[in-house]
Amino acid sequence: MANWFMKTIYSVILAINSILYPASVFSTDTEYGIGIGIADITGPAAEVNMMGYAMPEQKSSGIHLRQFSRAFIIEDKNSSNRTVFVSIDACMGAQSVTLEVVKKLNVKFGNLYTEQNLVISGIHTHSAPAGFLQFVLFQVTSLGFVNQTYTALVDGIVESITRAHENIVDGNVYMNSGELLESNINRSPSAYENNPAKEQAKYKYNVDKTMVVLKLVDADGTDIGMINWFAVHCTSMNNTNGLISGDNKGYASFLAEQHFNKGVAPGKGKFVAAFAQSNLGDVSPNTDGAKCIDTGKPCERNSSTCDGKVEKCIASGPGVDMFDSTKIIGTSQYKKAMELYTSATIKLSGPVQFIHQFLDMTNMTVKYNDTYKGKTCKPAMGFSFAAGTTDGPGAFDFTQGDTEGNAFWNAIRDLIKEPSDELVECHKPKPILLPTGEIDFPYAWQPTIVDTQLTRLGQLFIIAVPGEFTTMCGRRLRDNVLQVLVANGLKADSTKVLIAGLSNTYSDYITTLEEYQVQRYEGASTIFGPHTCQAYINQFKALAEAMIKNTKLPAGPKPKLLLDDQLSFVTPVIYDGKPIGKEFGDVLTDVVADYKRNTTVSATFQAGNPRNNLKTGATFLSVDYQDNSGKWIPRYTDADWSTKFIWKRTSTILGQSEVTIEWTIPSDAPIGTYRLKYYGDHKQAVTETVHSFEGVSSSFKVH
């Protein structure tokens, strides 16, 4: 009787709960195995060019936020199929990185994780060290390959996947999506507006506003992780910034992980939140738009110039400076992601599948319809590529929207390589500045073979694309893949297709055929020519069809890992020096005795070069709090938003440098006694040995 009674009560409770909390509570049936891991991939924090703006003077000189790799393994418990999605706080995924990561995973795990089921997608921060791509064009401003950047990235990615592998638990994945406004704008509207009017009329905005969120929980319904995708450049920090940072997405991840991992240092907690990239080609976070910085007036719209020059036409906002803008755009992504996470109810169920093919993009026949076709070309960059964008303009007299070129730069270019007639014809109307596909000296300038890949998690299909698709090319791609899936029996209203941008291989931009005609920066950087977008649409349709029909496709031509060819002109650390009478770690400018919250504490130390030791998984600084027993407890690291680690060379010849540690005291920091601590390493001349040292500020009170 009692037993029967309890059972009835229990099932009533369960029923009520499943109405109140349809998502997770009390659901013990789990669909997937889920493994999550995070690891540090921070590159050299001194003297290495930052990847993205191609600005030779923009070199790393400290850390604002550490870079992390966030790995998510999803296992289908019926078939044992696994996929791995990795989001990295770097400018992009890269062929050199993917190939090497797969090699290392092969040594550790056999054939469990390969290029077939591994996606490595970059968040596209423009504030992280360069030198990890194996092609010449991407190494020009970084003075070649930078092994330290590359090794930190490869090893960290492998580490994050290994941690995810060791953490697999039974769980469920819930999906949600919604609109995030006031966080992105189109930076090339004159190209977007060249798309057919009928097509534009289907959309309310000229950029995608949809954020898709996955909520990952274990068998008890406990929160274990989040992945979301939203299309926006990580260019809130501009091309004058030297502090390593994950930009707006890095900050959003920091906020989400701090929310779930209370009191735990960034990158050390269990809950992992990836803010991943999507079709961001023409999408800027600088929502105040482009203005002439001298007059405050709008730039000339088609060419993004002020008085005929691009240098003064710069987009910024919405904040008072670039840190503030990063904070605002990061916070808005974080808030929307949390809202969608909390209310996610669509449970993913069904098979985990994946399909991948290497594709030679240089000479494909591209069919649009029964009457129209084109072909792809060997890589080439157009004149407007050198104009840069309104997020970070180029120099000289290059402008956006250039379909003519000019004789002077043609002559300079011809000193490097004159493009063949065939290449010129193929890329029209793009005037070719650099015939990258026809130069092989000292090694390849751009990729010719790319990864194409589609992953399925139940109702969700993730298209991993090897570059930066514009808004409209991305929309066409998603729609076409969805049509194939629906034609093969999936339901249109429950099937979701999304784009994971900058994945596996980096092959610059991909615009629509119509946008290409306008030759803004994105069109000029569409390296395989006018039909690139349609070529990918056809390819991903074929992948979707093969996945659903379970047909095997050939692997395609495997690209080469060019590590043996790489040249590097980055000077290594020769030695660290210090002025007579000073020791490494000595405080040069000390803190004062008292601070209010929301003000900035700072101290300067005699320093060593941060390249002597990247402090992977550790920190260059700590803000220590003194507890009741007098013990110093580290409370903040160099991965916290509230701290800045700023390195400055004071004498090149004498090898001398200084470090400033800044801490803007958060409004929720406990009052009490604190100190700043610096963890450095210096390199000795002649012996070339590296020695660790520490520096400590005086203690100070926070009121």
Ligand SMILES: *[C@@H]1O[C@H](CO)[C@@H](O)[C@H](O)[C@H]1NC(C)=O
């Ligand atoms: C800007 O480009 C559009 C087409 O994209 C064209 O119609 C318009 O005339 C151009 N404006 C100027 C000032 O060149």
Ligand SMILES: *[C@@H]1O[C@H](CO)[C@@H](O)[C@H](O)[C@H]1NC(C)=O
């Ligand atoms: C970068 O942002 C800072 C404000 O943080 C501003 O002073 C500077 O002019 C900007 N520079 C460029 C090139 O956008």
Ligand SMILES: *[C@@H]1O[C@H](CO)[C@@H](O)[C@H](O)[C@H]1NC(C)=O
């Ligand atoms: C595994 O099989 C069960 C029973 O057929 C099904 O309900 C479930 O959705 C399947 N899971 C996956 C991940 O395909």
Ligand SMILES: *[C@@H]1O[C@H](CO)[C@@H](O)[C@H](O)[C@H]1NC(C)=O
């Ligand atoms: C994964 O599992 C499904 C069955 O759910 C199977 O059809 C598929 O071929 C498997 N492999 C791949 C690579 O997707």
Ligand SMILES: *[C@@H]1O[C@H](CO)[C@@H](O)[C@H](O)[C@H]1NC(C)=O
């Ligand atoms: C491209 O492929 C066609 C055949 O489809 C061939 O005739 C042509 O020579 C190729 N062009 C190049 C540059 O390889």
Ligand SMILES: *[C@@H]1O[C@H](CO)[C@@H](O)[C@H](O)[C@H]1NC(C)=O
């Ligand atoms: C075929 O595609 C081209 C390029 O998008 C387009 O201009 C043309 O109108 C299309 N023709 C048909 C019959 O759909």
Ligand SMILES: *[C@@H]1O[C@H](CO)[C@@H](O)[C@H](O)[C@H]1NC(C)=O
């Ligand atoms: C990078 O450095 C490691 C040692 O840290 C070395 O084993 C490797 O060969 C180097 N790779 C290249 C391409 O220089």
Ligand SMILES: *[C@@H]1O[C@H](CO)[C@@H](O)[C@H](O)[C@H]1NC(C)=O
């Ligand atoms: C902190 O200081 C800034 C100016 O430095 C101000 O804008 C902000 O409102 C302050 N915040 C708090 C919580 O006092």
